[in-house]
Amino acid sequence: MTDLPDTSTNRRPIDESIALLAGVDTWHTAAVSDSPPIRMSDGPAGVRGTSWEGPSSASFPCGTALGATFDPDLVELVGRALGREAHGKSAHVLLAPTVNLHRTPIGGRNFECMSEDPELTANISDAYVRGVQSERVACCIKHFVGNDTEFNRLTISSDIDERVLRELYLYPFERAVAAGVRSIMTGYNRLNGLFCSESEWLLRDVLRAEWGFDGVVCSDWFGTHSTAAALRAGLDIEMPGPTRFRGDLIRQALDAGEITDDHITRAADRIVELGRWARVTETGTDEVSLHDLETRQLLHRVAMSSFVLLQNTDAMLPIRSDRTVALIGPSASTGRLQGGGSAKVSPEEPSGITDALQARGVDVHWERGCHIDRTVPAASGEFTVEYFDDDGNVVTDHVQSLGFLWQQNPTDGIAWRFGARISGSFVPDVSGEWEFGFRAVGRAKLVVDGAVAFDLTEPETGESFFGFGSREHTASVSLTVGTPCRVEIDYPIADHPGIRAVVAGARAPEPADLFPDAVASAGRADVAVVVVGTNDEWESEAEDRTTIDLPGRQNELVAAVAAVNSNTVVIVNAGSPVSMPWLGDVAAVMQIWFPGGLLGAAVADVLLGEAEPTGRLPVTFPKQLSDTPAFAFYPGDGEHAVYGEGLLIGHRWYDTHHIEPLFPFGHGLGYTTFDLSNHHIRQLDDGGVDVSVDVINSGRRDGTTVVQAYVGYDGEHPEMAPTRRFAGSAKPLVAAGSTERVTIRLPRRAFESWLDGGWVVPEGRHPVFVGLSSRSLTRVDL
Numbered sequence: 073m074t075d076l077p078d079t080s081t082n083r084r085p086i087d088e089s090i091a092l093l094a095g096v097d098t099w100h101t102a103a104v105s106d107s108p109p110i111r112m113s114d115g116p117a118g119v120r121g122t123s124w125e126g127p128s129s130a131s132f133p134c135g136t137a138l139g140a141t142f143d144p145d146l147v148e149l150v151g152r153a154l155g156r157e158a159h160g161k162s163a164h165v166l167l168a169p170t171v172n173l174h175r176t177p178i179g180g181r182n183f184e185c186m187s188e189d190p191e192l193t194a195n196i197s198d199a200y201v202r203g204v205q206s207e208r209v210a211c212c213i214k215h216f217v218g219n220d221t222e223f224n225r226l227t228i229s230s231d232i233d234e235r236v237l238r239e240l241y242l243y244p245f246e247r248a249v250a251a252g253v254r255s256i257m258t259g260y261n262r263l264n265g266l267f268c269s270e271s272e273w274l275l276r277d278v279l280r281a282e283w284g285f286d287g288v289v290c291s292d293w294f295g296t297h298s299t300a301a302a303l304r305a306g307l308d309i310e311m312p313g314p315t316r317f318r319g320d321l322i323r324q325a326l327d328a329g330e331i332t333d334d335h336i337t338r339a340a341d342r343i344v345e346l347g348r349w350a351r352v353t354e355t356g357t358d359e360v361s362l363h364d365l366e367t368r369q370l371l372h373r374v375a376m377s378s379f380v381l382l383q384n385t386d387a388m389l390p391i392r393s394d395r396t397v398a399l400i401g402p403s404a405s406t407g408r409l410q411g412g413g414s415a416k417v418s419p420e421e422p423s424g425i426t427d428a429l430q431a432r433g434v435d436v437h438w439e440r441g442c443h444i445d446r447t448v449p450a451a452s453g454e455f456t457v458e459y460f461d462d463d464g465n466v467v468t469d470h471v472q473s474l475g476f477l478w479q480q481n482p483t484d485g486i487a488w489r490f491g492a493r494i495s496g497s498f499v500p501d502v503s504g505e506w507e508f509g510f511r512a513v514g515r516a517k518l519v520v521d522g523a524v525a526f527d528l529t530e531p532e533t534g535e536s537f538f539g540f541g542s543r544e545h546t547a548s549v550s551l552t553v554g555t556p557c558r559v560e561i562d563y564p565i566a567d568h569p570g571i572r573a574v575v576a577g578a579r580a581p582e583p584a585d586l587f588p589d590a591v592a593s594a595g596r597a598d599v600a601v602v603v604v605g606t607n608d609e610w611e612s613e614a615e616d617r618t619t620i621d622l623p624g625r626q627n628e629l630v631a632a633v634a635a636v637n638s639n640t641v642v643i644v645n646a647g648s649p650v651s652m653p654w655l656g657d658v659a660a661v662m663q664i665w666f667p668g669g670l671l672g673a674a675v676a677d678v679l680l681g682e683a684e685p686t687g688r689l690p691v692t693f694p695k696q697l698s699d700t701p702a703f704a705f706y707p708g709d710g711e712h713a714v715y716g717e718g719l720l721i722g723h724r725w726y727d728t729h730h731i732e733p734l735f736p737f738g739h740g741l742g743y744t745t746f747d748l749s750n751h752h753i754r755q756l757d758d759g760g761v762d763v764s765v766d767v768i769n770s771g772r773r774d775g776t777t778v779v780q781a782y783v784g785y786d787g788e789h790p791e792m793a794p795t796r797r798f799a800g801s802a803k804p805l806v807a808a809g810s811t812e813r814v815t816i817r818l819p820r821r822a823f824e825s826w827l828d829g830g831w832v833v834p835e836g837r838h839p840v841f842v843g844l845s846s847r848s849l850t851r852v853d854l
């Protein structure tokens with residue numbers, strides 16, 4: 073992988089090498105004589121920069137959307153655009169992509185990940201990495217390994233047997249290393265009892281010795297748990313800083329003989345080498361929004377390529393632009409661009425659905441129907457914030473929202489150990505019982521109109537703000553329209569876990585006619601487009617979902633709309649599968665994931681047929697949660713998550729156990745129809761095969777489809793459980809009435825299993841299947 077000369081130097085003082093082994097703050101490494109600070113930034117759906125309030129960023133489609141494109145070439149362009157975004161934020165390392173697998177549809181971070189399938193994940197993530205790194209920005213691929221759900225994520229042990237690890241969960245990382253990824257982030261979790269950040273088997277034996285990785289291994293934020301053990305295993309850098317396990321403790325471990333100079337120098341050299349490769353300079357620290365037209369056009373295209381048309385009865389879609397549209401749903405007007413947690417960016421000029429349809433001349437009217445806020449939204453008004461620190465510094469700021477999340481000192485002139493007094497008022501726009509919500513990291517007090525509403529004197533943890541904050545406390549307060557409500561927050565100086573946050577929310581009483589107005593509007597329109605889904609609170613880091621059912625009254629809303637309008641189109645705006653009890657009552661259903669900043673333009677163009685939705689499901693949609701592979705094993709006993717479903721992840725489970733999914737892996741419709749014929753397979757010298765097929769566009773419109781190849785097994789080997797594995801795909805564009813021949817190359821690995829400590833092709837026949845989803849396949853024998 074190294075394409076630059078070895079830069080290891082014995083002249084760097086040992087203190088500097090030690091300083092390099094931990095961040096100095098949330099995003100930077102130390103400056104030393106042979107390296108300026110390296111800046112890291114989240115990822116994966118954009119490049120946020122060093123703060124949540126900083127300049128906006130292009131908002132990219134989430135991981136599942138990228139998986140749904142089944143299009144590595146397109147995703148490589150995404151990577152390049154992300155590389156340019158990283159330059160805009162002066163970042164050298166992008167903390168992305170996330171390549172954990174969808175083990176259960178309720179995994180809180182599934183939306184960041186690409187698929188349930190290891191091969192698809194690897195194909196998409198390799199392209200992502202290639203693209204980003206072509207801009208000399210390093211990818212830090214994450215989270216290595218078995219961080220597939222969020223339940224007790226900081227301590228849980230993912231108990232996975234070696235074959236399952238090798239064939240499924242390690243596979244995307246192995247491929248990324250082979251593709252030259254520069255950095256890798258360890259998971260928070262333990263693997264078979266040991267923290268990933270100090271597992272010698274994982275980091276030293278597999279990653280470095282076997283795969284030959286010579287890049288930087290970085291901890292997840294606060295995911296380092298020891299000094300000597302972690303460094304010995306091969307964890308190069310503890311993030312974030314200031315350090316908790318390194319610095320003086322490294323020196324003590326050295327003096328005690330628990331680690332050697334060599335451990336320190338080699339890790340430090342790798343970090344310096346990473347900076348050199350990424351061309352880190354002293355000067356470049358600016359953060360700007362690029363507002364790049366090329367990126368915007370790409371985001372538009374990728375979003376449309378990720379949308380999966382699940383059902384389209386009687387060619388309901390596309391619709392004519394002279395139809396009147398009732399747009400319905402809690403976030404239907406703007407759409408939800410992204411999931412929650414560290415993957416979020418502050419999006420540049422988001423495109424909403426109402427605006428985009430109106431711009432295309434459609435008569436559209438939006439009704440909310442219901443709300444799905446999980447917590448009470450931050451109050452908006454005019455507020456003054458007085459920051460103070462232990463040195464007596466005081467700095468005053470003015471804000472319009474009572475939602476605060478700090479990952480570094482809040483402003484110049486104030487230390488990172490700080491407190492805040494926040495006061496001001498907002499003016500209720502309706503009279504009645506308002507709901508107040510309050511949550512914080514650490515101690516905090518909220519006073520409303522002079523009375524103490526909440527006093528979190530015993531700080532709670534384990535819920536909000538990545539698990540570092542309290543649960544949300546709620547209470548109702550009677551307010552009068554137009555009479556200012558005075559709010560004060562007292563947030564004292566305190567030690568903190570690297571994050572400080574407080575949110576005071578206020579929600580107006582819900583009008584009684586929200587639901588009926590939406591249904592009435594649907595009844596009046598030619599077409600009802602109902603946008604349902606989750607949001608960045610339901611699908612977010614640090615918490616899994618508990619159900620695949622849509623939150624709030626959304627199922628009822630779809631059913632009520634469908635009852636009054638037979639031209640009902642449902643758009644599912646969620647990062648992972650949801651149940652669809654109303655499926656048989658609506659004409660069309662399209663999954664749009666969290667598609668990023670060009671959501672509105674992309675939805676409008678596919679609804680109106682300006683473009684075809686060409687995504688395919690990168691994850692099986694189950695009929696119910698109890699049908700899913702990990703259901704019997706999730707979440708485990710709180711300490712151990714035993715991966716009892718073994719190799720049968722995703723579609724392999726449904727096929728092997730003959731369970732009917734709601735929609736199978738690989739499914740997706742378009743605006744034309746396809747037939748496959750003339751299947752042929754050719755053995756290659758290296759043990760792989762080429763499988764070829766004619767793709768016939770039998771419709772009247774040019775269109776794109778995804779041809780998929782799977783490998784089966786007919787032999788006697790008792791451990792060859794999966795019925796079929798996904799092994800590769802091609803995505804041809806075929807003109808109306810034309811035929812294109814496509815060839816999919818399946819390498820030898822597609823036929824191999826990890827048996828008896830190595831990769832072997834088990835005895836027996838390995839038929840190849842080709843088709844347009846995991847449930848519509850033709851067998852092709854050699």
Ligand code: BGC
Pocket residue numbers: 114167214292293414538613
């Ligand atoms: C997440 C990482 C992320 C890091 C920095 C952690 O909470 O697990 O994916 O890169 O924070 O924000």
